[in-house]
Amino acid sequence: MDQPHSNKKIILGHGSGGKLSAELIESLFLPAFRNEFLSPLGDQAVVTINGTRIAFTTDSYVVNPIFFPGGSIGDVAVNGTVNDLAVGGARPLYISAGVILEEGMPIDELERIVSDMKRACERAGVQLVTGDTKVVEKGKGDKIFINTSGIGVVDAEIDISPQRVRPGDKIIVNGPIGEHGIAIMSIREGLEFETEIQSDTAPLNHLVRDMLNVSKNIRWMRDPTRGGLSSSCNELAKSAQKGIVLYESEIPVPEAVKAACEILGLDPLYVANEGKLLAVVPADETDTILQAMHNNPHGKDACIIGEVVDDHHGFVLLKTTIGGSRVVDMLAGEQLPRIC
């Protein structure tokens, strides 16, 4: 941000989860609130209360449209917050819901969303324990925005942090990428594909539990939502100050997602997911962890897609299928506004 702030306005890219989002947070929010819990900029903060490590996270959901193949804003609002807790190594327990409704929103649509939230809570095994409802005038909102915050417990032996990442560690993803973003975009653009692409929205806390049950040495996890795989890997490379190598040929991208990305001019590495996690694991425990993942429905397609290297620290390199390699940067502007 080179211009003085006084001339500047918020643009859609500030909400992308990419470079502009990071700049806004680092130039504005972080200096104001800097503290030991916020500064790591994970998707959750871990605070210790009477000896118990409590993970605390928040996310506002503004996805448009509110209903899409595979789910709704209600599913995403619950699963997204559950997953932010889970990938930090926490067992999600309780969530809150703050709903901002636009005047004129049909109540039956609200009922469908609440019903989706209820089912998502049941699947994840969390309880919605507190809430708030506000209404804004027609034209001052967009049907419904949902904030969910969540709290969970991080067991004593768990230590998930970019500082634990070591060269030689493997990078795992639990399944095919790009489905959520493309499901949303196909609706918005009125595209029809031979195979309908469904959002992958899902709670990942049970999968994470299965992984942690077989290894206490998982270094780092993240759910690659806004900004996709590339943003999460870039955040990891920067905070761990290690190099990341991704193998393009190993990254699972469904054919339908590939086709849609070509039509829409998108790169699947930047497309949002809502039921995926990246994990950095020690090389010698990779097989054990993969086996545990394969036994869980949300991890049956888990695979190795890259590794951590002691080179090009802070950067992500993609080894392409045709044998070359290129730097994969963070998303600069806004690729897919309001994807979650």
Add this chain to the structure above:
Amino acid sequence: MDQPHSNKKIILGHGSGGKLSAELIESLFLPAFRNEFLSPLGDQAVVTINGTRIAFTTDSYVVNPIFFPGGSIGDVAVNGTVNDLAVGGARPLYISAGVILEEGMPIDELERIVSDMKRACERAGVQLVTGDTKVVEKGKGDKIFINTSGIGVVDAEIDISPQRVRPGDKIIVNGPIGEHGIAIMSIREGLEFETEIQSDTAPLNHLVRDMLNVSKNIRWMRDPTRGGLSSSCNELAKSAQKGIVLYESEIPVPEAVKAACEILGLDPLYVANEGKLLAVVPADETDTILQAMHNNPHGKDACIIGEVVDDHHGFVLLKTTIGGSRVVDMLAGEQLPRIC
């Protein structure tokens, strides 16, 4: 809600904090999520994690205008959540912030708001530990909506609950009512009064601590925000199944608020506050508690405004200055949209 939901739409009154809000929550949210923590419908849920009672609360702030005499949406977003925790008997510790920005919002306004949030956190002694930023297209939001959630600890000996309220208990307020709502309305309506009315937005956790230091027998507390004094008293009467009597002559209403209410056709009992609390206390501890309150800047004008009676259970009666009495009902529709 007599009509089938399928024909119905959200109206501004659903966000009023009054009857329509209660109906929406009771007919839609509560049946979906019913659990032991949510069902009491307090402003926070208290869950027990490893033996520690953790209070958890959430609120979305959509106040319009975002800057007003005495504060901004940033102050209210922090103080409101701090107060929801405090009146439940919790020591507020950590808060989250989920910000929804409208494309085109001037960044210098966002900076002012963040700066207000920072100062409010410092005054309350809480840390903002996790956050999220989303951006929606111009015309799909209104500059900024802020959700804050908060967690705090409820000490073992504290038991704040409507079930503890007994006939003969006194009802205390910590100072004059109606200022926040009128500060907002005066800006919206372009009214100028001889004395500028400032929002009372303030953190009440230190006041509550001072009160609990002198009495462990405080029965119940609530911050009368949306829907004002009357909505909070009605909620108490209903959940405690006791009668509430308020003495009009004892309720502190600043002259400027009275004058503005007359011009605007409002009843000060329904006007929102952002730095007030109601407390129900045992008659024989009232003096001690009032004394403690008077020593705190946020309680210097604390006074008794009513009592709990074993009559007209579930209802609030106002003994008027002219000697009559009338039932004070909950706000039916929307008196002051987007007041917080």
